[in-house]
Amino acid sequence: DTGVSQNPRHKITKRGQNVTFRCDPISEHNRLYWYRQTLGQGPEFLTYFQNEAQLEKSRLLSDRFSAERPKGSFSTLEIQRTEQGDSAMYLCASSFAGGDGYTFGSGTRLTVV
Amino acid sequence: SQQGEEDPQALSIQEGENATMNCSYKTSINNLQWYRQNSGRGLVHLILIRSNEREKHSGRLRVTLDTSKKSSSLLITASRAADTASYFCAVFMNYGGATNKLIFGTGTLLAVQP
Numbered sequence: 001d002t003g004v005s006q007n008p009r010h011k012i013t014k015r016g017q018n019v020t021f022r023c024d025p026i027s028e029h030n031r032l033y034w035y036r037q038t039l040g041q042g043p044e045f046l047t048y049f050q051n052e053a054q055l056e057k058s059r060l061l062s063d064r065f066s067a068e069r070p071k072g073s074f075s076t077l078e079i080q081r082t083e084q085g086d087s088a089m090y091l092c093a094s095s096f097a098g099g100d101g102y103t104f105g106s107g108t109r110l111t112v113v
Numbered sequence: 114s115q116q117g118e119e120d121p122q123a124l125s126i127q128e129g130e131n132a133t134m135n136c137s138y139k140t141s142i143n144n145l146q147w148y149r150q151n152s153g154r155g156l157v158h159l160i161l162i163r164s165n166e167r168e169k170h171s172g173r174l175r176v177t178l179d180t181s182k183k184s185s186s187l188l189i190t191a192s193r194a195a196d197t198a199s200y201f202c203a204v205f206m207n208y209g210g211a212t213n214k215l216i217f218g219t220g221t222l223l224a225v226q227p
Contacts, residue, residue: 033214033215040220042217042218045214045215048213048214056214091155091156093156097213104156104158105155106154
């Protein structure tokens with residue numbers, strides 16, 4: 001297992017289009033997190049899963065955002081009707097339950113034009 | 114909303130010098146963690162200190178935690194040009210198992226000049 005994998009690395013899309021990102025966590029980890037990071041800021045929490053259950057969603061996650069983790073393995077984050085304000089780095093991380101350190105992927109950089 | 118605030122926002126030092134970054138937070142925590150991020154990349158976990166610990170070491174890293182002041186510091190000794198990166202503190206809060214996630218601060222951008 002080589003860590004957390006995110007695809008694609010970069011995505012450029014036109015405003016109003018839908019985009020989907022994928023995250024493959026470390027297989028032994030039962031928790032998976034999505035964060036968003038804009039330039040010069042720290043990562044902001046979006047949502048997290050324990051196994052296949054989505055346990056918490058941030059208020060940042062508008063109804064245009066949806067995340068899934070079928071079968072408790074990989075996860076997808078979909079943004080519908082993208083807006084320029086959605087441009088950011090989307091980071092995925094995984095961990096064991098219990099509050100220990102997270103392993104982050106390299107992120108997907110989204111640019112909405 | 115972001116929980117931690119790092120100070121300074123940016124720090125420039127010469128190779129071989131020590132770098133100290135500070136983090137303040139607002140609520141009771143389970144643990145505090147420090148991460149490093151190279152430009153445009155994901156974050157790398159550096160060190161974790163639990164709320165009942167006061168100091169922890171890992172290689173050239175030294176972390177302190179003062180829960181009474183709700184603050185932490187990260188010291189990097191004998192810095193190298195390769196230490197150039199952004200450093201983030203993150204707090205893990207555990208409200209009876211209902212909320213379990215890391216909340217990150219705004220980061221310190223460290224530049225180590227060769």
